[in-house]
Amino acid sequence: MTPDPSVIAFLPWFIPAAIAGLIIWVDRREPVPCPPACRTCGYNLSGRAPDSVRCSECGAELSVENAIITSRPKRLALSSLIGFLLLLCMSVGGIIALACRFEWTKWYLTTAPNHLIAWHARQQVSPFETLALNQWFDRCRAKTLSSAEEAAMFDDLLTWQADRSRALPPTFGDFLQEMMNANRLSPAQSQKCVQGFFGDVKFVARSTIRVGDPVPCSFRFANPRGQFFLHGYGWYASFQEPPAGPPPNEWSRDCYNLPSSCFEHELPEALAADKLNTAALAPGVHMLHVLVAIKMNAGPAVAYRSSINIQVLPAGTAPGTPVFDPNSADAVAKSVQIAIVHSMDGQLDVDVRLGPAGVDRAFNVYIEHNDQRHFIGGCRAKAGTSDFHSRVATGYPRIESAQKIKSLKVILVSCPDLLLIAPDQYKYWEGTITFPDVPVYDDWASASSNQTARRYLVTPTTQPSSRGP
Numbered sequence: 001m002t003p004d005p006s007v008i009a010f011l012p013w014f015i016p017a018a019i020a021g022l023i024i025w026v027d028r029r030e031p032v033p034c035p036p037a038c039r040t041c042g043y044n045l046s047g048r049a050p051d052s053v054r055c056s057e058c059g060a061e062l063s064v065e066n067a068i069i070t071s072r073p074k075r076l077a078l079s080s081l082i083g084f085l086l087l088l089c090m091s092v093g094g095i096i097a098l099a100c101r102f103e104w105t106k107w108y109l110t111t112a113p114n115h116l117i118a119w120h121a122r123q124q125v126s127p128f129e130t131l132a133l134n135q136w137f138d139r140c141r142a143k144t145l146s147s148a149e150e151a152a153m154f155d156d157l158l159t160w161q162a163d164r165s166r167a168l169p170p171t172f173g174d175f176l177q178e179m180m181n182a183n184r185l186s187p188a189q190s191q192k193c194v195q196g197f198f199g200d201v202k203f204v205a206r207s208t209i210r211v212g213d214p215v216p217c218s219f220r221f222a223n224p225r226g227q228f229f230l231h232g233y234g235w236y237a238s239f240q241e242p243p244a245g246p247p248p249n250e251w252s253r254d255c256y257n258l259p260s261s262c263f264e265h266e267l268p269e270a271l272a273a274d275k276l277n278t279a280a281l282a283p284g285v286h287m288l289h290v291l292v293a294i295k296m297n298a299g300p301a302v303a304y305r306s307s308i309n310i311q312v313l314p315a316g317t318a319p320g321t322p323v324f325d326p327n328s329a330d331a332v333a334k335s336v337q338i339a340i341v342h343s344m345d346g347q348l349d350v351d352v353r354l355g356p357a358g359v360d361r362a363f364n365v366y367i368e369h370n371d372q373r374h375f376i377g378g379c380r381a382k383a384g385t386s387d388f389h390s391r392v393a394t395g396y397p398r399i400e401s402a403q404k405i406k407s408l409k410v411i412l413v414s415c416p417d418l419l420l421i422a423p424d425q426y427k428y429w430e431g432t433i434t435f436p437d438v439p440v441y442d443d444w445a446s447a448s449s450n451q452t453a454r455r456y457l458v459t460p461t462t463q464p465s466s467r468g469p
Contacts, residue, residue: 031071038062039069109135114149122156130169137175140184154179154189161196161225168225173197180299190299199223201304203290204423211315212279214272216423219292219304234301235292239276242289242307281312320362320419322430328359329458333433338410338454339447340367340440347402348440351447352410354381354391362419362428363412365393369405378418382425410435431460 036045043057045068053063062068109117109131117139120132139145140153157176160166176197180190200222209215217237273279276288288308295301335357343349352365362380366373376395399405412433419425434457441447 034070034072036068036070039067105131114139114145118149118153118156122160125167125169133169134171137171140175140179150184151186154185158189158192158196161193164199164223164225173225177296180296187300191302194294194296194299194302197225197296198294198302199225201292201294203292203304203306203308205288205290205308205310206423207309208311208313208426209278209420210313210317210319211281211283212273213319213420215276215278215288215310216421217288217290217308218423235290237276237288237290239278239281239286239288239310242291242305278312283312283314286310286312318416320416320425321427322414322416323359323427324430324460325359326460328357328429329431329433329460331357332359332361332429332431333456333458334453335361336412336433336435337451338435338438339444339451340408340410340438341444341447342403342440342442343396348397348399348405348408350376350393350395350397350410352376352379352393352412354379356384357381359383359429360425360427362415362422362425363393363433364415364418365395366411366413367395367397368409368411369399373411374399378415380418380422380425380428405440407437407439410438429460431458433458 037043038045038055038058038060040060041055041058043055045055045062048056054060055062060067105128117132117136120129121136123129136153140150145153157172161168161172161176176185176193179185180193185193198221201219202222203217203219205215205217215237286309288310289305290308291303291305293301293303335355337353337355339351341349348367350365350367354361354363360381360383362378364378365376367376368374374395374397376397377393379391379393381391414428414430414432416428419428435454436457437455439450441450
């Protein structure tokens, strides 16, 4: 049987205490005889009259049993004094050692009343306050809080959530979502909770379009709070008048179920030209009214509105401004990452990505095999950025005997038409980049780990120049 840890902790203190007690026992002595004296005041009664029944000094009754003493206790020897002090110190030390091993924090958090736990949980985040907050959560889950205490708790948490200057503990968002899923929050509290998670929503729309073009528009959470999952969103946009109610269209069929960190970048939602009837717009400045309603897995949808000025240009106007910069050619080429693998169905998977570079870029991507080009897709990126949703071109070209192909030519051709779906990109590097010999791998791991410098041919204007890594 395993001994009790508290007993083991007490043993180092018990042994010296036992030694001290032994010293005191060995050093004991008989009392010392003394002349008869009053027990009350200690007066020497040797010369009192035989018939005297009271102490002449203090008047105490001497006929009472043990009123007169004839011996005195001995003075403690130095060894006995040391032993006594050692015994006292060891006893106190043992008690302190046992007290230190007691889980006082757990005991306090378990037994403290609700209002004290709530007070600790409301303080700034620290290890103890975090424990108190989790205890507060557990008591709420167990429904040991009164209705008033629970309502006040949710109001406090929502105020905390809205205060962007205060950090949130890791369990904060999960608890709020749990309570919202269980319908423990009131409708007003649920609305405030969802808004607290999303924070502010920033809309971005292309400031210049042509007559008949779509309107690239995107939104993003400017300051999301905590870890949450987005179920979907619906949108409404019009050049006619601001929307008065929720979006009339259904929720987006491409419902997102992603953590908030994925929304630090923009999610483009191009507004179709036919729905906005941009063909009927006259050149000039027009006001675009946008409404986006966002919802989580549970809880109400939260609507965000914005009105954005759009400059409409005549049809046929160039969609963007080309950048003729031969000095950027090498940086543009080196920012390209290419991965080509043999797919399970015997064909090819092609993935082309644009990394950061010092110039805006927009490319159509092709692969070439046996002098035949196959279109892969388009990708674009602003200078210094590499937004995931726009910088990747993927494709699955159907090529005969693809499994036998060991390398391919990859060609990137600048394409200004890609800017028509870019909310905030108006320039593009003008030129063509050719990678004449890109290896084809059997798996993505090999393709991703072999992004070494490749030989390329850059044509920034009309005169090609052969370059190497």
